[in-house]
Amino acid sequence: MLTHENFYSNFRSIEKLKIFTSEHNVLSILPLHHSFPFMVTLIIPLFSQNKVTYITSIKREEIIKCMQETSVTILVGVPQFFYLFYQAILNKISNIPFFMRMLLLGLVGILYKLRQLTGINLNKLLLSEIHAAFGQNLKYFVCGGAKLDKNIEIFFYKIGFTLIQGYGLTETAPVVTFNPIEKVKIGSAGKAIPGISIKIIDPDENGVGEVAIYGANVMKGYYKREKETQEVLKEGWFYSGDLGYLDQQGYLFLTARKKELIILGTGKNISPEEVEMHYSKSPYIKELCVLSSGKDEKEKLTAVIVPDFEYFKKTGEINISDTIKLELDVFSKNYPLYKCIMGFIITKEALSRTHLGKLQRHKIRDKYLDDLMGIKPKTHTEEELDEEDLKILSSQVYKTISNVIEKEKQLEKPIYLNDHLGIDLDFDSLSRIELISVLEKQFNINIPESIMAKISTIRELVLTVNKLTAEQKPEIAQAIKYVKETLWQDILKTNPIKIITDKIDISPSWLAKTINMLFCGGFYIISKSMWQIKIFGTENLPRDKAFILCPNHTSFLDAFLILASVPNWLKPSIFFLGYSIYFDVPVVRNLVKIGKIIPLNPATNLINAMQACGYVLRHGKAICIFPEGGRSVDGSIQTFKKGVGILAHELNIPLVPVYIDGAFKVLPRGKIFPSFHHIKIIFGKPLSPNHLQEKGLNLGVKDNYEAIARGIHAYVSDLARSLGLLP
Known part of the structure; x- marks a missing residue:
């Protein structure tokens, strides 16, 4: 039960902070039947003679548009809103080319330190485009209703915004604390506002205990719930059920909800x-x-x-x-x-x-x-079908697609329109390529990989095939037998598109060879002096024939270490796949070609990546592929993807196991600067795909491609055991 006096006293307390003054325009997003928005976006602006802008939509785009058009100065929201803005800004920053982004973020960090020391906020100018999206008059964000992640709060301050966090409950009408604008303490819910007292009940050795609140804003009790009222109201103090502590300056830090612990x-x-x-x-x-x-x-x-x-x-x-x-x-x-x-x-x-x-x-x-807990299998939520859905379900395209997927995945359950290709039907990037190939032949159409990458559900897939069929007008749609090997043979015998072959220097000039050798020599000297690199088994590497190196992957340095470790005769003819986000930028594009790096993103261009590998191997060159698909988090050897098995099987290419020891200690994920630690690299003997396939099948793998991947994984693990690193 909240009285007029509770709300009025809370208003008078907040008014003394002078956060809301008459020149402000407060954007009201949250429903007013909750005490926090009722107080902060209605009562306070009303009695402080502020302007209030009400918006009916909670879509991020609509909120931004409203702020730009109405000159909002204060945005009041809950953590979920600020998380959405945080993600949108991060996405915008991530679109900046890698090296430019690194420079920008470095400068942002320096200017943030300047703001902390002097209060001068230059990041608002540096990132003016981001700030302009929120309108030219925004002064600060106000966050309440729940605790905001400290890292998100730091992020907003770093990029030049001011964000004020507070704390309150419905039972306290509602605001209890606010961060002073001049002395915001990040991670804190702020200090008790005037007229309110806070104490910590039964603090532990770290000072953490239940937060209790006293003041004229505290409720009278729960309506007709005397027992519950007595449990939380004791001698005028409201026991909040929140756990936290007070620092020496009186700032409140919340740690958890007592009931949710x-x-x-x-x-x-x-x-x-x-x-x-x-x-x-x-x-x-x-x-x-x-x-x-x-x-x-x-x-x-x-x-x-x-x-x-x-x-x-x-x-x-x-x-x-x-x-x-x-x-x-x-x-x-x-x-x-x-x-x-x-x-x-x-x-x-x-x-x-x-x-x-x-x-x-x-x-x-x-x-x-x-x-x-694995007690029951996942159940499917019954779909609500409209007339358009019923039309899709009755179409021949849906029936054909369903039939193909049921055979591929050996399903014993119906396929629903909202089924997600990845989550519900377990299609990974490689099996999607196989699905594309089947559907292209089934409907006699071309399905660009870029379009397929954007398809999430069966509904989207059926509509996409319908659209492409209408646009391309195929003469016939034929029934085909689904054979994986045939599909990958067709893909790998096709050369990649010209824009990719232009990036592959199959026959380098003497100048390119010289630059390549100088770089490799320089990195070898660094590796020898910093990490005392030791190399074993280079005599195992095949001469004058194509092969695939298959190393474990724990560090950003791995590719450079391989390049520095292989014999001089191999250096000009070994290629690497590199993520385009790092390498396909104007500053380094020519150097990348000389360094034999093919800049692609396998996540979005897997067919191009596979065809590029096939192109290099068919020209008798070597290629280094990290079969794990990414750097290991803990340094252990992760599962190998079957892509390397497809290349080896279809092109009859031997695989060479490689184990890199020590690179994880030098430069693991998340570390910016390398440390000092010894590195060893061991090259194993080349192994035929038939031998590896047999090895994998003996280990219990049923798919031929996966068997090859599992076989080469076993041999890489054997190299680690030879160093005493695995049991």
Whole structure:
């Protein structure tokens, strides 16, 4: 029960902070039946003679447009809104070419330090385009309703914005603390506003305890719930149920909700919100809810994760489950083990939240806990079908596509229009290529890989095939037998497009060879002096024939180490695939060609990548491929992808196992500057695809391509064992 006096006293307390003055225009986004927006975007502006702008849409684009048109000076929101802005700004920055982006971020960091020391905010000028998107008159953001991730708060300050965090509850009408504009303490909920007292109940050795609040703003009680009222109101103090501590300057730092605290069987106390904030830094994760599953010592943290499908589409990354797992591994590194997520499921549905954006954990737990514990298989939510959907389901295109997928995946369940190709049907980047090839022949059409990369669901696939069929008007649609080997033979015997072959220097000039040798020699000297590199087995490398080097991958240095380690006769004719984001930029483009790096993004251009590899190998050259598909997070050898098996099988190319030891200690993921540590590189003997296939099949793999990948993985592991690094 909140009285007029509660609200009035809260208004008078906030008024004394002089945050809201008559020249301001406050943008109201949140529903007014909640106490936080009711106070901050209605009562305070009304009695402070502010202008208030109300907007009916909560879409990011509409909010930005409104701010530009109405000269908003204060935006009041909850963490979820600021997270959306954070992701949008990050995406904008990520579109800047790599080297320019590194320079920009370095300068932003320097100017942020200047702001911390002097208060001068030059990043507002440096990043004027980003600031202009929010209108020319924005003074600051106000965040409440829940705790904002500290790293997101730092990010906004770094790029020149001012963000004020506060803390409050419905029971306190509602505001309890605010950060002073002149002395904002990042990560803190601020100081108690005038007329309100805070104390910490039963603090532990770190000063953390339950936050209790006293003041004229505290409620009278819960309506007709005397018992609950007595539990939280004691001698005028309201026991909030929030855990936190006060620093020496009186700033409040919140750590967890008492009721939401997860206490593992090992006795460890964990704030799920803190863990969620940590893993939410991944741009591939849109939402996640951390829960505990299991019992006693086997209890562990698990998560329900909603991927950011738009970001996946933008990057062209198709392997959703693998990417999410890798992201969890990356963010688990150097994070306390007991706080690490040990299991997860992926859902396409938005997680249940309150109107202020707080996760409704009990509902999420009820819905997903059995899935997390593996008690029951995932059930499909019944689709609501409109007339257009029924038309799609009855079409021959849908029936044909369903038939192809059912045979490929050996499904015993129906295929739904909303089924996600990656999540529900387990199509990775390679199996998508196989699907494209089948459908192209089935419908006698051309499906560009760039279009296929943007297709997420069966509905989108059917509509895309319909559209392409109408545009290309194929003469006949023929039934075909689905044979994987035939599909990859057709792909690999085709040369890549000219724009790619122009980047591949098959017959380098004497000048290019000289520059290549000078670079390799220089890096070898660095490797010898800094890391005392030792090289073994170069006599195993085949002369005058094509082959594929298959090293483990733990560091950004790996390709350079391989290039410096191979014999001089091989240096001018060994190629590498490199991510275009790093190498396909004007500053380094010519050097990249001399360095035998083919700049491609396999996530978005897998066919081009495979054809480029085939082109190099058919010309009798060697190519170095990292079969793990990415750098290992912990230094261990990860699963090898089957792409290397496809190349070896279809082109009958031998594979050479390579093990790099020590590079992970020198420059692992997340580290900017290399350290000193000894490095060893071992080249194994070349192995035929037939031998590797037999090895993989004996290890229990059924697919021929995957068997080759598993076989070469075993030999790379054997090289590690020869150094005593594996049991």
